[in-house]
Amino acid sequence: MTELEYIIKQISKTNKKNFENYVVTRIWHGINKTDVKFTTQQFVNRPNGHALTDMFFPQFNLHIEIDEPFHNKQKELDLNRESDIIEATNHKIERVKITDDINFINKQIDYIINEISALRTKNIDENTFEPWDLGKEFNPEYHREKGYLDTKENPAFKTISHACNCLGQNYKDGSQRSYVKSKVYENHNIWFPKFYNNDKWDNWISDDGLTITEKCKTESKQKEHFDSLMNSSVNRIVFPRSKDNLGFTLYRFKGIFKTDKENSSIENGIIHRRINNRIEIKK
C-alpha cells in the first residue's frame, strides 16, 4: 500500500457522510504534509467507555469530532469486539460544528489546521516529531531501537511474529499460536487473545483497558484451565488481535497483565489485571 492509497482509503471511510468528507479532506489538504498520519472513524477507549472519533492524528494525540445537527453519532457506532480500539486518555478533542454558514465551518477548520501545523513545527523543533512512515510504523526493528512499548503510544504489529520478535524471540511465521513463552522475560508469556466471539474462548477486556476476563468455553477443560492458572505465576504481555478501520489485522500492545487469583472463578472467568502499561525492550 502506498501513502496515497492509505490516505484515500482513510478518506473513503467518509464517503457516504458528506459533511465528514468535506471536513476531513479540508483538514488533511490544509495541513499539506505527507509526514502527518491520520485515521478516520477511530474507536477510542475513554474513561467512560468506547467512542468513535471522526478523525485522529496519532502523532499529536488529537481527535476531531464533527458535530452535525440532528445527527446522533451513537447510532452509527458499529463497534464490534474485533474492532481496534486505542487508548485515548489525555488526548485532545477538537470539534467542528456544522451549520449552514460555510465561512464559519471553514474558520473552525482553519483553526484546527493551524493548531496541527504548529504542533508539528513544535515537535520538530523539540526533536520529538516522528514523521509518518508506513514502512516503519509496524516494523519490529523500529520499536526495538526505540527501546520500549507503551500503551500511551498505541504501538501495534501486523503479525504475531513481528510482535514476538520485537520482544526478542526468533519466531518464524506459520504456527499462529495464541501463546508464546517468552525467552527474554522470565515468567512471562506473550499472549494474542481474541476479544471477540470464537469457538473456544470468550475473552474480553474492560473499556478502560485495565481488566481482562478469560473464559474457557469447552466445559470439560474449564477446571483444568482454572487450576493450572491458579498454580501459575506467569504474567502476560498482551497483544489482542483486532481489525483496524480499513479491515487489516492488528496486534496492538495492551500492557502487561497479572492474574488476579482472588477474584477469579470457573463460573465468572479468570481475571487478569494490568500491572504495567509499558515494557522495556531487552536487547
Add this chain to the structure above:
Amino acid sequence: MTELEYIIKQISKTNKKNFENYVVTRIWHGINKTDVKFTTQQFVNRPNGHALTDMFFPQFNLHIEIDEPFHNKQKELDLNRESDIIEATNHKIERVKITDDINFINKQIDYIINEISALRTKNIDENTFEPWDLGKEFNPEYHREKGYLDTKENPAFKTISHACNCLGQNYKDGSQRSYVKSKVYENHNIWFPKFYNNDKWDNWISDDGLTITEKCKTESKQKEHFDSLMNSSVNRIVFPRSKDNLGFTLYRFKGIFKTDKENSSIENGIIHRRINNRIEIKK
C-alpha cells in the same frame, strides 16, 4: 440550498471515485474562496462530440480531467438525452495524472490551484469577475441587467417562466407550455423542447449544438405540423429542458434557430439551424 449544501452535493458526486474525491476536494479547499463556483461530472459539447469532465469552473471556462491508469472514462459516460450539456468550445482543460507518488499528484494540483487563484485575481483586477452567487445565477433580473444571453456563457433558468420573463414576457407559472409566442421579439417563439424521449415528439440537437431535428410522433398530425412550419417564418429562441448533474431541472439557452425548409421532410424531420448564439435583451 445553501452554498455549503451545493458544494457538498457536487463533491458527493465523486464519492465512489476515490481519486476524484481526493483531487476535487484538494483543488476546492486549496482555492479556498467561496465566490468560486464548480461542478463535477459535467457533460460538455466539444467539436468532436460529447465528453464528461471531472471538474468544471464556469467562471474561468476551465475543466479538470483526472487521468487514472487503467480507468476508461468512456465506460462511465452515462449521458442520456436529458443530461445538461454545456458549450465548451475554447475552454481550457487541465489534467491531473494519477500515479503512486502523492507528492507528484499534489504538485500538479498545486499548479492548478495557483492557476485558478491567478485567474480570479486577474478577473477581479480587470473588473470581469462575477462572484459565484447561488441566488443570482438563475435569476432573470440578473440577466436582464446584463443585457444579453450568450451560449458561450451557458446561461440557464430553473423554470419556463423565468426564461420567458427574462425575455420580457409577463409569464405566470402554472401552464407548462413548450411554446410561448414572444411579445417582444417579432416573429420569434420561445421554445422549451425536450431532447429526450417523450410521447409526442422525438427531437434532438446535434453534438455541436448547431442543428435541431424535430419529429412529430403522432402520425396523424405529422403532415399538418410539417405544412404549418413550411408556411411559417417564425424563428425559435431555444431553451431545452434538461437535468443538471445534481438532478435539478434546467432550461439552458442554446441560441436562436431558423427552420431550414429545404432540408426538412416529414420522413426525416424538420431541421432548425442556429442563426445566432446570442440574444440581446430588449428592455
